[in-house]
Amino acid sequence: MNDSRISDLFEFLRFPSVSTQSEHMVDMIACAEWLKRKFISLGFQSDVYQTGGHPAVIAKTRHDSARPTILIYGHYDVQPPEPLEEWTSPPFEPTIRDGRIYARGSTDNKGQIMAHILGAGDLLSQGGVLPANLIFLVEGEEEIGSDNLGGFLEQHRAELDCDVIVISDTGMAAPGYPTLTFSLRGIAALQFNVHGPTQDLHSGVFGGAVMNPATVAARLIASLHDEEGRVAIDGFYNDVRPLLDWEREAAAALPITESDICALAGVKELAGEPGFTAIERVGARPTAEVNGMGGGYQGEGTKTVLPREAFAKLTFRLVPNQHPEEILRLAEAHLLARCPKGVRLEILPGHCGEPYYVDPNSVYGKASLRALERVFGRRPALMREGGSIPIVTTFKKVLNADSLLLALAAPDCRAHSPNENFPLENFFAGMRLNQAIVEEIGRLN
Amino acid sequence: MNDSRISDLFEFLRFPSVSTQSEHMVDMIACAEWLKRKFISLGFQSDVYQTGGHPAVIAKTRHDSARPTILIYGHYDVQPPEPLEEWTSPPFEPTIRDGRIYARGSTDNKGQIMAHILGAGDLLSQGGVLPANLIFLVEGEEEIGSDNLGGFLEQHRAELDCDVIVISDTGMAAPGYPTLTFSLRGIAALQFNVHGPTQDLHSGVFGGAVMNPATVAARLIASLHDEEGRVAIDGFYNDVRPLLDWEREAAAALPITESDICALAGVKELAGEPGFTAIERVGARPTAEVNGMGGGYQGEGTKTVLPREAFAKLTFRLVPNQHPEEILRLAEAHLLARCPKGVRLEILPGHCGEPYYVDPNSVYGKASLRALERVFGRRPALMREGGSIPIVTTFKKVLNADSLLLALAAPDCRAHSPNENFPLENFFAGMRLNQAIVEEIGRLN
Numbered sequence: 020m021n022d023s024r025i026s027d028l029f030e031f032l033r034f035p036s037v038s039t040q041s042e043h044m045v046d047m048i049a050c051a052e053w054l055k056r057k058f059i060s061l062g063f064q065s066d067v068y069q070t071g072g073h074p075a076v077i078a079k080t081r082h083d084s085a086r087p088t089i090l091i092y093g094h095y096d097v098q099p100p101e102p103l104e105e106w107t108s109p110p111f112e113p114t115i116r117d118g119r120i121y122a123r124g125s126t127d128n129k130g131q132i133m134a135h136i137l138g139a140g141d142l143l144s145q146g147g148v149l150p151a152n153l154i155f156l157v158e159g160e161e162e163i164g165s166d167n168l169g170g171f172l173e174q175h176r177a178e179l180d181c182d183v184i185v186i187s188d189t190g191m192a193a194p195g196y197p198t199l200t201f202s203l204r205g206i207a208a209l210q211f212n213v214h215g216p217t218q219d220l221h222s223g224v225f226g227g228a229v230m231n232p233a234t235v236a237a238r239l240i241a242s243l244h245d246e247e248g249r250v251a252i253d254g255f256y257n258d259v260r261p262l263l264d265w266e267r268e269a270a271a272a273l274p275i276t277e278s279d280i281c282a283l284a285g286v287k288e289l290a291g292e293p294g295f296t297a298i299e300r301v302g303a304r305p306t307a308e309v310n311g312m313g314g315g316y317q318g319e320g321t322k323t324v325l326p327r328e329a330f331a332k333l334t335f336r337l338v339p340n341q342h343p344e345e346i347l348r349l350a351e352a353h354l355l356a357r358c359p360k361g362v363r364l365e366i367l368p369g370h371c372g373e374p375y376y377v378d379p380n381s382v383y384g385k386a387s388l389r390a391l392e393r394v395f396g397r398r399p400a401l402m403r404e405g406g407s408i409p410i411v412t413t414f415k416k417v418l419n420a421d422s423l424l425l426a427l428a429a430p431d432c433r434a435h436s437p438n439e440n441f442p443l444e445n446f447f448a449g450m451r452l453n454q455a456i457v458e459e460i461g462r463l464n
Numbered sequence: 465m466n467d468s469r470i471s472d473l474f475e476f477l478r479f480p481s482v483s484t485q486s487e488h489m490v491d492m493i494a495c496a497e498w499l500k501r502k503f504i505s506l507g508f509q510s511d512v513y514q515t516g517g518h519p520a521v522i523a524k525t526r527h528d529s530a531r532p533t534i535l536i537y538g539h540y541d542v543q544p545p546e547p548l549e550e551w552t553s554p555p556f557e558p559t560i561r562d563g564r565i566y567a568r569g570s571t572d573n574k575g576q577i578m579a580h581i582l583g584a585g586d587l588l589s590q591g592g593v594l595p596a597n598l599i600f601l602v603e604g605e606e607e608i609g610s611d612n613l614g615g616f617l618e619q620h621r622a623e624l625d626c627d628v629i630v631i632s633d634t635g636m637a638a639p640g641y642p643t644l645t646f647s648l649r650g651i652a653a654l655q656f657n658v659h660g661p662t663q664d665l666h667s668g669v670f671g672g673a674v675m676n677p678a679t680v681a682a683r684l685i686a687s688l689h690d691e692e693g694r695v696a697i698d699g700f701y702n703d704v705r706p707l708l709d710w711e712r713e714a715a716a717a718l719p720i721t722e723s724d725i726c727a728l729a730g731v732k733e734l735a736g737e738p739g740f741t742a743i744e745r746v747g748a749r750p751t752a753e754v755n756g757m758g759g760g761y762q763g764e765g766t767k768t769v770l771p772r773e774a775f776a777k778l779t780f781r782l783v784p785n786q787h788p789e790e791i792l793r794l795a796e797a798h799l800l801a802r803c804p805k806g807v808r809l810e811i812l813p814g815h816c817g818e819p820y821y822v823d824p825n826s827v828y829g830k831a832s833l834r835a836l837e838r839v840f841g842r843r844p845a846l847m848r849e850g851g852s853i854p855i856v857t858t859f860k861k862v863l864n865a866d867s868l869l870l871a872l873a874a875p876d877c878r879a880h881s882p883n884e885n886f887p888l889e890n891f892f893a894g895m896r897l898n899q900a901i902v903e904e905i906g907r908l909n
Contacts, residue, residue: 204668208766217730223649223851226753226781227745228725230735233754234689237776240682280673285662290675290806300672308671309678310769311761315754316777321653321814323779323851324755331682332761334768336671361735369766406668406768 025120027057028133028446031095032113032122038073038096038163047073047159050095054078054157061140063155068175070167073159077178078136080143080153087460088152090181090420091139091453092410093132093188094161097124098435105437119440126432130441131187132157134427134449142454150461154181161188165410172417183383184414184422185456187449190434191426192400193274195444197391200424201384202302202376202403203411204336207343208369209350211239212330215362219315219324226325230361233314236329239364242357243307243333247293250307250335252353258341262303265380269401270298302403306336307350334369336405343371372407377421382463387423390455394448402426425452470565472502473578473891476540477558477567483518483541483608492518492604495540499523499602506585508600513620515612518604522623523581525588525598532905533597535626535865536584536898537855538577538633539606542569543880550882564885571877575886576632577602579872579894587899595906599626606633610855617862628828629859629867630901632894635879636871637845638719640889642836645869646829647747647821647848648856649781652788653814654795656684657775660807664760664769671770675806678759681774684809687802688752688778692738695752695780697798703786707748710825714846715743747848751781752795779814781850788816817852822866827908832868835900839893847871870897 034050037043051067051074058065058078065078073096082088100110100123108114113122120130135155142149156179158168172179191198215232216225245251277289277297291300300306314329316322335346347368358364378384379401391399411422427449433439479495482488496512496519503510503523510523518541527533545555545568553559558567565575577600584598601624605612617624636643660677661670690696722734722742736745745751759774761767780791792813803809823829824846836844856867872894878884 206668206768210766215731220729221851222751222753222755222779223651223781223849225725225729225746226779226850227749227751228734228736228742229729229731230733231754233757233776234685237682237685237754237757240679241686244679280670284665284670284674286660286674286806288675288806289673290804291673297673301670304672306667306672308667308770309676309682309760310667310767311759311763311771312678312682312774313758313762314756316756317758321655321777321779322755323651323753325753326756329757331678332766334667334671334766336668359735361731361733404668405671406666 062143072167075158078155088181096159125441127434135453138450138453187427197395197399198426205374206372207335210367212365222323222325233329301405339376386459507588517612520603523600533626541604570886572879580898583895583898632872642840642844643871650819651817655812657810667768667770678774746850784821831904
């Protein structure tokens with residue numbers, strides 16, 4: 020296909036910019052430098068910045084203080100391509116088959132960010148002043164947790180000052196379905212350890228007279244939910260903002276059925292909190308989930324020990340307006356109140372992340388919905404994602420700006436997996452989406 | 465010490481007869497052959513027998529069908545001596561310090577069986593006919609589960625026909641305290657696996673809508689007991705024979721305090737079924753114990769997965785007149801009835817062992833109590849052990865004879881540990897005990 024836009028994306032995709040593998044350090048730098056040159060060639064001011072980790076690239080259009088400023092965020096680092104033998108074509112030799120570009124990073128996130136870059140470049144090439152100022156921030160550590168991003172934003176706060184942020188790193192509700200993700204769940208993590216006897220005991224000699232730490236851990240886990248599946252921690256739902264009618268309607272209107280979720284999860288039946296649909300349960304309701312538990316003998320067969328200790332790793336997924344620290348406080352009180360005599364309960368609080376919510380009925384929300392509808396020709400789906408995207412809360416905290424999460428990846432793009440791909444039509448739609456969002460936000464002025 | 469009886473025991477202890485280590489196969493055979501020669505030199509008929517595993521030694525006195533027959537069981541195999549660096553003197557070079565013989569096997573079980581052998585040899589050397597026929601059975605696989613013993617007994621049933629069995633392989637309630645162990649708990653083992661999604665899921669993307677197998681496993685474990693510590697499986701206690709007054713009195717009279725049990729277990733506080741003392745809970749009451757459980761992420765920190773499966777390994781300790789197969793049936797019904805939709809419960813029944821009980825008020829029970837009192841000069845303690853000794857139920861099943869468990873080991877003899885030892889006074893008491901029990905049982909005739 021003789022299209023310079025595709026050649027640009029292919030060049031970008033050929034860099035094996037695997038942030039987690041130190042042997043690719045030089046590829047990371049080369050990729051960042053290449054991006055900077057690409058930005059400059061399209062008419063942006065651009066530079067590569069040190070971050071304490073892999074470099075970040077910033078590019079800007081000429082600033083007009085009378086116009087709103089949009090920060091467009093993306094990342095040029097990619098997941099490791101392994102297992103290589105499962106790829107039909109090599110991960111760093113982009114190949115088009117059946118209208119899709121196959122390459123590591125094509126859908127996460129090089130395809131989308133390059134669509135935004137080329138879309139904006141197109142506008143710049145038409146001369147004149149854009150209706151909004153653009154700042155591109157393309158980082159190299161998203162796949163390894165963006166550990167340096169917060170500090171980098173603090174350091175460059177003035178330079179990155181903006182009104183709103185646009186990110187295309189989420190998935191569409193269904194193929195070809197324009198999607199605004201307007202909420203993400205927050206998280207609060209906690210591990211508890213139940214300490215009993217000083218060593219594993221013979222369960223014949225001592226069983227019956229000594230409190231079993233595994234039994235206690237199991238009882239504590241069981242106490243987290245009531246019989247019907249609600250979280251049973253006192254006060255857990257206190258700060259949950261009830262679902263609004265339009266939110267429930269939007270959830271019901273999503274082109275995702277319960278059997279789609281069953282198929283994706285590999286289960287025959289769903290479960291969960293009564294009074295809510297599965298879509299609401301994963302996006303709009305908080306949870307208490309055991310991520311791991313253990314204690315005592317783990318091998319084959321039987322070993323008649325009364326284990327000396329047991330543990331559970333819990334995460335709570337949170338929704339507006341819950342506060343992770345408050346949830347950890349409530350959970351800790353709940354557990355401590357239920358720990359029986361004869362064992363010692365140790366509670367280790369883990370990481371926290373605030374839930375995220377941007378009102379689709381806000382001016383920026385509405386502008387993004389108009390842009391999505393113009394490009395895809397249908398009313399956008401309003402999604403709540405059950406997972407967390409920590410950078411979004413980092414942006415809110417440091418730059419005090421909302422993020423518009425405009426999906427460009429399809430559900431079958433295989434992010435993080437072999438044969439990752441990005442439909443050509445999504446790539447071209449992404450360029451148009453960039454132009455539409457720039458116009459719509461520019462028009463708000 | 466210039467005593468031929470101690471020299472005999474020392475010779476016996478010098479064989480590194482470690483049944484679980486194949487490099488000691490030749491030592492096992494040499495030890496069995498040595499035993500046979502020792503028996504013959506003392507006036508027994510004796511031979512070494514193949515068993516399918518390590519050989520067994522049988523020795524007999526001349527049979528008089530007018531007299532009762534006592535089978536005395538012991539084992540010549542020992543635990544591995546490692547860690548060697550923790551021994552004050554080498555494990556297979558017996559050494560006397562402070563009135564104790566230090567060597568691997570001294571208290572488990574060479575010291576005791578040699579005391580019985582030499583005690584009986586003494587009687588034989590006095591000429592005449594013993595008041596009871598004696599059969600010694602000394603096997604070489606006790607420390608590795610006595611897997612071949614059942615078959616061996618079946619095969620030699622006629623030859624091993626006896627009225628009662630004497631075993632000195634249990635522990636005294638306190639040092640110098642004559643002890644009859646009259647009951648052992650049985651066991652029923654079961655593993656359950658809770659199967660959920662086909663793979664670990666992202667707990668953000670799916671959490672709240674998919675049943676978590678670790679949560680289910682924890683709830684099932686928690687359901688095994690009521691709030692106060694009773695086993696909550698319907699019908700679990702149906703067949704439990706209530707404790708008799710004399711049994712409760714015997715338990716209360718044991719020279720063991722709750723703080724002794726705390727110290728041994730390494731806990732600050734005991735726990736368990738209401739209405740029973742700790743001694744009763746471990747010896748006379750059945751339990752449901754988690755020996756191991758697991759599911760999901762086991763490493764450091766947090767991994768936000770909703771695990772695909774979880775497991776628990778359970779053992780039930782049983783008392784007269786519970787039946788392990790019936791308990792497994794009840795437990796299985798209990799678990800299946802409580803498994804929620806959305807997961808699949810797999811139940812794997814494990815090994816079973818009947819509880820054991822020999823009435824101390826039976827003729828043989830009383831005879832053994834008289835023998836113990838004669839030798840130690842005080843009223844014997846009546847103990848129930850919480851663990852299981854499978855050979856005892858094997859003897860009952862194949863030879864239809866009760867086992868009298870007459871303790872000779874002290875609580876601080878360190879069986880299975882470095883610096884295993886056996887007090888000289890217990891060794892000499894063991895010889896006298898053999899003679900006393902032979903007389904007491906002979907007198908029953």
